[in-house]
Amino acid sequence: MNKNRQDKKLLFRVKKKDKNAFIAAYDLYADEIYRFAFFKVGNAEEAKDLTSAVFLKVWNYAQSQGLDESQSLRAFIYKTAKHLVIDHYRQLREIETRLDNAENGLLETLTDEKQNPEQQAEILSDMDLVRAGLEKLKDEYRDMIIMRFVDELSFAEIAEATGKTAGTVRVQTFRALQALKDLLADKK
Amino acid sequence: MNDKDLIAKLNILKDVKPESSWKQETRDLLLAQISNSVGQEVKVSLFEAMACDFKNFFSFLPSTAWAVICLMIILTGGSFGALAAKNSKPGDTLYIAKVWKEKIQLAMTFNQEDKAKLDMKLASIHAMEITEVLSDPNFNVAGNQKKAEQLAQNFKQEINTVKERYSEINQMRQENLALNSSGSAVNNTSSNLAAGDDNAKVGIGDIQKDASGKVYGVESGKDSKGLQFYDPNTGSKDNVGIGRATSALGAPQSLSSSSGPGSAVAHVASSTVSASENINTTLDKATQSFDIKDFSGAKDMLDQVGKIIANIDSGSVKGASESGTSTAGSGAAGTVGSSSGK
Numbered sequence: 275m276n277k278n279r280q281d282k283k284l285l286f287r288v289k290k291k292d293k294n295a296f297i298a299a300y301d302l303y304a305d306e307i308y309r310f311a312f313f314k315v316g317n318a319e320e321a322k323d324l325t326s327a328v329f330l331k332v333w334n335y336a337q338s339q340g341l342d343e344s345q346s347l348r349a350f351i352y353k354t355a356k357h358l359v360i361d362h363y364r365q366l367r368e369i370e371t372r373l374d375n376a377e378n379g380l381l382e383t384l385t386d387e388k389q390n391p392e393q394q395a396e397i398l399s400d401m402d403l404v405r406a407g408l409e410k411l412k413d414e415y416r417d418m419i420i421m422r423f424v425d426e427l428s429f430a431e432i433a434e435a436t437g438k439t440a441g442t443v444r445v446q447t448f449r450a451l452q453a454l455k456d457l458l459a460d461k462k
Numbered sequence: 463m464n465d466k467d468l469i470a471k472l473n474i475l476k477d478v479k480p481e482s483s484w485k486q487e488t489r490d491l492l493l494a495q496i497s498n499s500v501g502q503e504v505k506v507s508l509f510e511a512m513a514c515d516f517k518n519f520f521s522f523l524p525s526t527a528w529a530v531i532c533l534m535i536i537l538t539g540g541s542f543g544a545l546a547a548k549n550s551k552p553g554d555t556l557y558i559a560k561v562w563k564e565k566i567q568l569a570m571t572f573n574q575e576d577k578a579k580l581d582m583k584l585a586s587i588h589a590m591e592i593t594e595v596l597s598d599p600n601f602n603v604a605g606n607q608k609k610a611e612q613l614a615q616n617f618k619q620e621i622n623t624v625k626e627r628y629s630e631i632n633q634m635r636q637e638n639l640a641l642n643s644s645g646s647a648v649n650n651t652s653s654n655l656a657a658g659d660d661n662a663k664v665g666i667g668d669i670q671k672d673a674s675g676k677v678y679g680v681e682s683g684k685d686s687k688g689l690q691f692y693d694p695n696t697g698s699k700d701n702v703g704i705g706r707a708t709s710a711l712g713a714p715q716s717l718s719s720s721s722g723p724g725s726a727v728a729h730v731a732s733s734t735v736s737a738s739e740n741i742n743t744t745l746d747k748a749t750q751s752f753d754i755k756d757f758s759g760a761k762d763m764l765d766q767v768g769k770i771i772a773n774i775d776s777g778s779v780k781g782a783s784e785s786g787t788s789t790a791g792s793g794a795a796g797t798v799g800s801s802s803g804k
Contacts, residue, residue: 293496305634308480322480326488333496404471440584455468 275336278346278428283349285385288336296336299347300329306348306425307355314359324362328355349434352421407457415450421449430442469524551591552613553601575634582627583771589620589748597757617752621745624767628741631774741770 286293307328312321332354336343346348346456408416421427421435429447433440507737547559564584571577592613595601748763 287780293493296496297489297493300489304485304488305479309475309478311477312478318480322484322488325480326492327487329492330495333492400471400474404475419472423469442665451465451468455463455465458463458468 281346281348285341285344288347289341291337296329296333298385299351303348303351304329307351309424310352310355310420311359313416315362319377322360324358326357327358330338331358344434346431346434348427349431352427352431352435353424353437356417402452403458407454411453414446418443418447418450419454423451468560484657496573531713541712552588552616553595553609575631578627578630578634578773579774582631583768585620585623585627586767586771589617589624590761590768591766592617592620593752593757593760596755597761614752625742625745741767744770 284295284299284302284307288299294453304325308321308325311328312318315321315324328351332351335354341347341350354426408419411419417436418432423434424427427435429440429443432438432447436443517682543559545562547554547556548561550556550560568577568580568584571580594693595612596613744763744766748760748767751757751763
């Protein structure tokens, strides 16, 4: 609830073109957007570029068009990220390389030298499992899983970001989770 | 693997984050870029911030809940307002609430006769309130002269309203009488009642007409209690068309037992004054008292008017019309006006 109220406050201020509020929104959502982009494109560098582009685009849009129709700043940022990722895909020549890059990216991000090999192995094992499952899911379901269970967006925010109704999002999230569970069960 | 385990595994992905150095660099870059684009520093006022906070505080409530809360506030506020305004007088702050309540009451009354009765009742109450305000010594100060003049004008308007509504009710009932009696199988001996021929006898159930030939009642020969009428002018007690002041719209002029206690015979005073003349006279007297600033006299007159109106409301003459109906076999209502039978 607090995060929701904070978001509404930031949205109100960003609508008034308060740049400090926008920077506060960046501090709050940069990690999530990076993560979202990372799981989409599978590459850390590309994910960083996309993250910067997303926030700049959101600010420019707020300046020119206004955010009157938006109910949630977070959802609007996710929506922008989604569109930019689609544009990015169009520019990609080799989509297969995305899957290999994802594995390398995850390795670098999740493991560090302080962890002992067993811990690293355990993390990687779990991650392998989940990643493999996510890869096989269709884009729509993957987005739902990342937004709902990793970034913890509300159904209303996901609905606004994806342009669907909250009811549809609820159903699809459930189905996505079931699909992932079935995939992981098959893997085992 | 159950849902809980799967979600726990998915939560590990939360650790996927960019480096903090990159995050800081990008932040500075973004700040520099957006600073160039903003023309002037936009400040959010304290009021706007508080309004936003207030709105967000209750944002968890669905819109239907808001609608219900607003409706409850309006109804509760309206009820309290109406309660507080109940005893307010002209010039009081809450008097306008009372006026609005009365307007709503009138608007919600769809029957024309009831509407006219209510309007008449309210007008007489208003007139009474005006006299009470003007009779208050605290009101009659130099600064309130204009208000006093306005109230005096309003008083006269209210009196006129009472007269007009009374006349309307009168007319409506006469029209009803005419409609009811036109289909009856009563032997119409009204030809005997030529204009001005008050000596003609009429039988029970016969239509009564006034001098102008306008139907005003059906003779039942009895009053509401089934008693015969005694005309003190003629001394006759038979059931002829005796003028009664007991009309559908007015209180009886006077009713008294003819002799001794327990007498069942009602007396009717002079029947030349009709009930409508009675109320008009009382209202005129009230106006005269008001004009000479005899407010207590005006209040007394208005009290009488209030009683007459209350009699109309309570339908004190319903019995007459009902008995008239039962004896005459017609659907006639009570009588209005008077005629003397001899």
